[in-house]
Amino acid sequence: MALSKIQSESVNLADNFAFTGTVTGAGGLVKLATTTVSTAVSEIEFNNTLVNSTYDNYYLTYTVTPSSDNVTFRMRFLDTSNSQINNDLGYSGGSINEGATASTNTNGASQMEISGSMGSASGESASGQLWFGPVNEGANFPCQLNGFHNGINQSGNHQGRVFFFCLSKGYFQSVGGIKINFTSGNVEAGTFTLYGVAK
Amino acid sequence: MKKYVNGELVDMTSDEISEREAEEQAWTDGQADRDLADLRTERNSLLAETDYLGNSDVTMSDAMTTYRQALRDITDSATSLDDVTWPTKP
Numbered sequence: 086m087a088l089s090k091i092q093s094e095s096v097n098l099a100d101n102f103a104f105t106g107t108v109t110g111a112g113g114l115v116k117l118a119t120t121t122v123s124t125a126v127s128e129i130e131f132n133n134t135l136v137n138s139t140y141d142n143y144y145l146t147y148t149v150t151p152s153s154d155n156v157t158f159r160m161r162f163l164d165t166s167n168s169q170i171n172n173d174l175g176y177s178g179g180s181i182n183e184g185a186t187a188s189t190n191t192n193g194a195s196q197m198e199i200s201g202s203m204g205s206a207s208g209e210s211a212s213g214q215l216w217f218g219p220v221n222e223g224a225n226f227p228c229q230l231n232g233f234h235n236g237i238n239q240s241g242n243h244q245g246r247v248f249f250f251c252l253s254k255g256y257f258q259s260v261g262g263i264k265i266n267f268t269s270g271n272v273e274a275g276t277f278t279l280y281g282v283a284k
Numbered sequence: 285m286k287k288y289v290n291g292e293l294v295d296m297t298s299d300e301i302s303e304r305e306a307e308e309q310a311w312t313d314g315q316a317d318r319d320l321a322d323l324r325t326e327r328n329s330l331l332a333e334t335d336y337l338g339n340s341d342v343t344m345s346d347a348m349t350t351y352r353q354a355l356r357d358i359t360d361s362a363t364s365l366d367d368v369t370w371p372t373k374p
Contacts, residue, residue: 120288127296127304128287135290157311171307268311277288 114144114280125152125271131279132167133261140281142218145232145263147277149212153270154205159196162217162228162252163262170256171195178229178250183243197230197250204238205273211236215248218282220260227251228260319364326365327358334373347374 117135136143149158161169161176170176174193180200203211215232222228229251236244252258266272285296285304296304334352337344354371362368 118291120291122288124286124293126287126293127285130287130289132289269308 112283115140115283117143117279117281119279120277122272122275122277125273127271128264128266129272129275129277130163130167130264131262131277132163133165135279135281136163136220136260136262137165138221140218140283141221142216142282143220143263144214144216144280144282145277146214147212147265147275148210149265149275149277150210150273151203151205151267151270152273153267156203156205156270157201157268158199158203158211158234159266159268160199160230161196161264162230162260163264165259165261167262169264170252170258170260172253172256174253175256176250177253178248180234180246180248183245193253197248199232199248200234200236200244200246202238202244203236203267205270206238209236209238216282217260217263222257223259224257227254227257230263316363319366320359322365323359323362323368326368327355330370330373331355345374 118131120129120131122129131145151158161171163169173195176194176197177192178197179190180198199213200211203209211234213232213234215230217230218228219226220228229249231249232247234246234248238244252260265277285301286293287296287300288294331352334348336342337348351371351374358368358370
């Protein structure tokens, strides 16, 4: 550290400090990883290397475009061994879609459907942000995933969703990651950034 | 097939590819059922808008009765939200 940043009895708070290590002892968001999709892929994963007992709750931001048209954007948790949790009745919850009259809800589905009818044409895209956790509560409490998603289709029509899911009763378990993909086709482009929430 | 794991591009295993392909096929096979479910969800929402007219202290008009029956029968004429023509609400 440049000596100018250190005063005789204090740190110069008006100066800039570039941290390259991990700041411990303070609460807040800790950036864990960023995935920038430069090659179309089947799915995006953040596994138990990042989602583990270090933090109970996680924050994820994303931008995303599918390769195929009219597909459903979905997520699933990974178990602590990095296998996806895709039991037929594993997830409960739903979403409120401001682009339609109806909301969706289920007491048992094999996936967390974030948004349907996503397009792949030029100018179509979506972005969102969500929280998930607690991941370390095992059978005691359900791990949940809640957030916001906004998409624009080729005609300029907006679709905004609030979504709220959790593991279904009978399927509570500790979670070791998250898998993100479309029901069909690849993730063509996007950026996914995962943060841990330090207490 | 490839995937990103914690930001790194990796090849999927043969088991993962098989699982993924089976999922995609199952999703494709279930399209008609999902379309009908979406249609029914929207129909139920429209029915709920006029449910209060069924209260015992309200007299439902013949036009409203016909409208609500048409909503209930909507799956006789439509298979999805893409091909549905909703009845006109009185």
